[in-house]
Amino acid sequence: MTEDKDKIKNDPEAKDSHLNDDKAEEVRSEVEGEESTINVDEKNVKENDGTDEVIDMKGLFKNKKEMVTTIKKLENENEALRERLARISAEYDNFRKRTQKEKEGIYSDSIVEVVKEILPAIDNLEASLKVEASDVESVKKGVSMTLSQFSDAFSKLKVAEIDTDMAFDPNFHDAVMHVDDPAFNEKEITQVFLKGYQREDKIIRYSVVKVAN
Numbered sequence: 001m002t003e004d005k006d007k008i009k010n011d012p013e014a015k016d017s018h019l020n021d022d023k024a025e026e027v028r029s030e031v032e033g034e035e036s037t038i039n040v041d042e043k044n045v046k047e048n049d050g051t052d053e054v055i056d057m058k059g060l061f062k063n064k065k066e067m068v069t070t071i072k073k074l075e076n077e078n079e080a081l082r083e084r085l086a087r088i089s090a091e092y093d094n095f096r097k098r099t100q101k102e103k104e105g106i107y108s109d110s111i112v113e114v115v116k117e118i119l120p121a122i123d124n125l126e127a128s129l130k131v132e133a134s135d136v137e138s139v140k141k142g143v144s145m146t147l148s149q150f151s152d153a154f155s156k157l158k159v160a161e162i163d164t165d166m167a168f169d170p171n172f173h174d175a176v177m178h179v180d181d182p183a184f185n186e187k188e189i190t191q192v193f194l195k196g197y198q199r200e201d202k203i204i205r206y207s208v209v210k211v212a213n
Contacts, residue, residue: 162196177210184212
């Protein structure tokens with residue numbers, strides 16, 4: 001080794017060769033260091049890529065979970081809206097039926113009021129028919145025609161005369177007189193003072209009658 005050093009010292013060419021070898025060794029070391037650095041960087045890149053993939057998967061699962069939660073929430077809200085709509089529809093249907101019934105009731109009551117107003121005229125016309133005079137035959141005929149017109153009007157309004165041929169019924173008749181007479185049956189109506197009228201199930205006026213026994 002000492003001889004090599006002395007040779008390098010005494011021989012300029014050997015000295016230059018040695019320097020070149022040292023330089024080459026230095027360059028080689030730098031290159032190896034850079035390669036090592038590159039390898040480390042590549043490793044880091046690979047590791048980072050793997051980490052990024054894990055993070056992305058976590059984010060994906062997180063987004064999926066949030067999406068499922070959102071969908072469930074929307075489904076619940078949709079169901080609540082459906083139930084609310086069903087309730088509103090039922091309430092509206094009940095309201096419509098109630099309004100229709102009230103409307104029909106108002107119409108029926110209005111007809112009853114109209115009939116009450118014309119009943120006195122009918123009573124007078126019927127009374128005039130009982131007058132026995134030859135010179136009033138034409139008048140009686142006119143009155144009879146008027147009564148017929150009233151009767152037709154009542155029919156159109158579904159107004160009917162209360163039957164008095166049956167036994168006395170307080171649901172339809174108003175007894176203002178009683179008579180004991182074996183010629184009549186119990187609770188038989190013997191006389192009608194005022195005719196009664198009804199519209200379907202609604203009584204407009206009770207028949208005013210005399211009842212036997």
